[in-house]
Amino acid sequence: MSVRHLARAPAPAADVLIVGAGACGLTAALAAADAGASVVVVERDKVPAGSTALSAGLVPAAGTAAQARAGIQDSAEALAADIRRKSHGKANETLVRAASEAAGPAITWLGERHGLPFELVDGFVYPGHGVRRMHAMPERSGAALVDRLRQAAEEADITILTGAKVETLSMARGRAVGAVLARPDGEEAIGAGAVVLACNGYGGNKAAVARHIPALAQALWFGHDGNDGSALAWGEALGADLADLSGHQGHGSVAHPHGILITWATMTAGGFQVDCTGARFSDESEGYSEQAARVLARPGGVAYSIFDERIAAIARQFEDFRRAEAAGAVLHGDTGGALAAALGLEHAAAFRATLEEARDLAGAGGRDRFGRVWESPPLAPPFYGVCVTGALFHTQGGLVTDAAARVLKAGRPIPGLFAAGGAAVGVSGPDAAGYLSGNGLLTAIAMGRVAGMAAAGALSNSPCVG
Numbered sequence: 001m002s003v004r005h006l007a008r009a010p011a012p013a014a015d016v017l018i019v020g021a022g023a024c025g026l027t028a029a030l031a032a033a034d035a036g037a038s039v040v041v042v043e044r045d046k047v048p049a050g051s052t053a054l055s056a057g058l059v060p061a062a063g064t065a066a067q068a069r070a071g072i073q074d075s076a077e078a079l080a081a082d083i084r085r086k087s088h089g090k091a092n093e094t095l096v097r098a099a100s101e102a103a104g105p106a107i108t109w110l111g112e113r114h115g116l117p118f119e120l121v122d123g124f125v126y127p128g129h130g131v132r133r134m135h136a137m138p139e140r141s142g143a144a145l146v147d148r149l150r151q152a153a154e155e156a157d158i159t160i161l162t163g164a165k166v167e168t169l170s171m172a173r174g175r176a177v178g179a180v181l182a183r184p185d186g187e188e189a190i191g192a193g194a195v196v197l198a199c200n201g202y203g204g205n206k207a208a209v210a211r212h213i214p215a216l217a218q219a220l221w222f223g224h225d226g227n228d229g230s231a232l233a234w235g236e237a238l239g240a241d242l243a244d245l246s247g248h249q250g251h252g253s254v255a256h257p258h259g260i261l262i263t264w265a266t267m268t269a270g271g272f273q274v275d276c277t278g279a280r281f282s283d284e285s286e287g288y289s290e291q292a293a294r295v296l297a298r299p300g301g302v303a304y305s306i307f308d309e310r311i312a313a314i315a316r317q318f319e320d321f322r323r324a325e326a327a328g329a330v331l332h333g334d335t336g337g338a339l340a341a342a343l344g345l346e347h348a349a350a351f352r353a354t355l356e357e358a359r360d361l362a363g364a365g366g367r368d369r370f371g372r373v374w375e376s377p378p379l380a381p382p383f384y385g386v387c388v389t390g391a392l393f394h395t396q397g398g399l400v401t402d403a404a405a406r407v408l409k410a411g412r413p414i415p416g417l418f419a420a421g422g423a424a425v426g427v428s429g430p431d432a433a434g435y436l437s438g439n440g441l442l443t444a445i446a447m448g449r450v451a452g453m454a455a456a457g458a459l460s461n462s463p464c465v466g
C-alpha cells in the first residue's frame with residue numbers, strides 16, 4: 001500500500017471514488033449518488049461481500065419506524081448514552097454523537113428510498129442496549145444485507161469495479177484525487193473529485209494485530225481477509241491522525257472446531273460459560289467482545305457455552321445457530337451429567353455443581369461473585385452445550401475523522417479524503433470491552449451515509465464540510 005504524490009490532479013473519472021464494497025462503501029455510494037454525484041466503487045473481490053457478509057447483519061438505530069411500530073421509545077441520545085457507557089466514556093465523542101444521530105435516518109432512508117426491508121430484531125435485548133434497537137434483514141444475515149445494498153447500487157446505476165484492488169492512493173497538492181488499481185489485466189489509474197475509504201480495518205493482517213492487539217495475536221480470525229490494513233497503511237503514509245488501534249470486536253463464542261458463530265443471545269437469555277474444569281470464570285453479561293481474550297486464556301483456549309431448550313429456541317432465529325446444530329456442534333443431555341459426558345468434560349461433578357449454582361442464582365435473581373445479576377429464568381432440562389473459542393471479528397481503531405467523515409491530520413481535514421466503517425476509528429474506545437453490540441455496522445452504515453453525502457457535497461464546496 002502506498003501513496004503517490006502527483007504534480008497535478010488527473011482528469012476525474014467520477015466525482016466520488018469509493019474503496020471497498022461492504023456495507024460502508026455501498027451505503028456511501030448510494031448516499032453520494034442520491035446527492036447527485038457520479039460514483040465509482042472499487043472492490044478487490046469478484047463479488048462485494050466483505051466482513052459485512054460474514055456478520056449477523058444487526059444494525060443498531062434509534063427512532064426508526066420499525067421501533068415505533070413495536071411501541072419502543074428510543075432516541076439518538078439514548079443510543080449515544082449506551083455507547084458511552086459500554087466504552088466507559090473512552091470512545092471518540094464526536095463520532096459517538098454523529099453516528100447515533102445518523103443511524104435512525106440512515107435505516108429509514110435505506111428502507112424508504114432504496115427498498116431495504118429492515119425489521120426490528122425480536123425476542124431479546126442485546127447486552128448494553130437499553131431497548132430493542134437492532135435492525136436486520138428478514139434473513140437475519142449480513143450476506144442478505146450486502147446483497148440488497150449491491151442490488152440497490154445496481155438499480156441506482158452505480159459503477160462497481162470488482163476484482164480491482166486499490167494499491168496506491170493518489171494525492172495532488174495535499175488533496176486526495178484518485179487511486180491506482182491492480183486488476184487482473186494490469187494497473188489502472190482513476191481520478192476522482194473525492195475518495196472515500198470504506199475498506200475496513202487490519203484484523204486480517206497478522207503483523208498489525210500482533211502489534212496493536214497482542215492478546216488476540218493467536219485468536220481465530222473470523223473476519224474477511226480483505227481487512228488487510230490498507231486504510232491504516234495509507235493513513236500512516238499520509239501522517240493522518242490515528243486512534244484506538246487496540247480497540248476491536250472480539251467474540252467469546254465461536255463453535256470449536258466448527259468455526260460457526262453461536263449467538264451471544266445464548267448468554268443474555270440466561271446461559272453461562274464454563275471451562276474444562278466445569279467451573280464458570282467470568283461475568284458473561286458484560287459482553288461477548290471482551291470474552292474472546294478470557295476464553296482464549298482458559299486451558300486449551302476453549303470454553304463451553306451452556307443453555308437450555310428455551311434459549312436454543314431463541315437462538316434458532318439465526319441461521320448460524322441452525323447451521324451449528326446441523327453440523328453437530330450443539331450437544332445436549334437430559335441431565336447435567338449427561339451433558340458433561342456429551343461435551344467430554346472430565347469434571348462432571350464440578351459441572352453439575354455449577355449448573356445447580358446457576359439455577360439457584362437465577363431462581364433468586366441474585367448477583368454472583370463475578371458481578372453478574374441473574375434476571376432470566378433458571379435453565380431447565382434438556383440442557384445444551386457447545387465447545388467455543390475466542391475470535392477476532394474486526395478492529396475498531398483507525399483513521400480519525402470529524403463528524404462529516406473527513407480524515408484528519410493534526411486535527412485538520414485532509415482535502416478530498418473521507419473514511420468510515422472499519423477504515424475509520426470507531427465508537428468503542430481502545431478496549432475490547434468498549435465494543436457495544438452493533439458498533440461495527442452502526443458506523444459502517446450511519447457514517448458511510450455521512451461520508452457519501454459529504455464527499456458529494458465537498459465537490460460543490462458545501463459549507464457543511466468546509
Ligand SMILES: Cc1cc2nc3c(=O)[nH]c(=O)nc-3n(C[C@H](O)[C@H](O)[C@H](O)COP(=O)(O)OP(=O)(O)OC[C@H]3O[C@@H](n4cnc5c(N)ncnc54)[C@H](O)[C@@H]3O)c2cc1C
Binds near residue numbers: 049055440444
Ligand atoms: C462474524 C462477524 C459477525 C459480525 N456481526 C456484526 C453484527 O451483527 N453487527 C455489527 O454491527 N457488526 C458486526 N460485525 C462487524 C461488521 O461486520 C463490520 O464492522 C462491518 O461489516 C464493517 O463494514 P465495512 O463496510 O467497513 O467493511 P467490509 O464489509 O469488510 O467491507 C470492506 C470491503 O473493502 C474491500 N477492500 C479492502 N481493501 C481493499 C482495497 N485495497 N481495494 C479494494 N477493495 C478493498 C474488502 O474486500 C471488503 O469487501 C461482525 C463481524 C464478523 C466478522
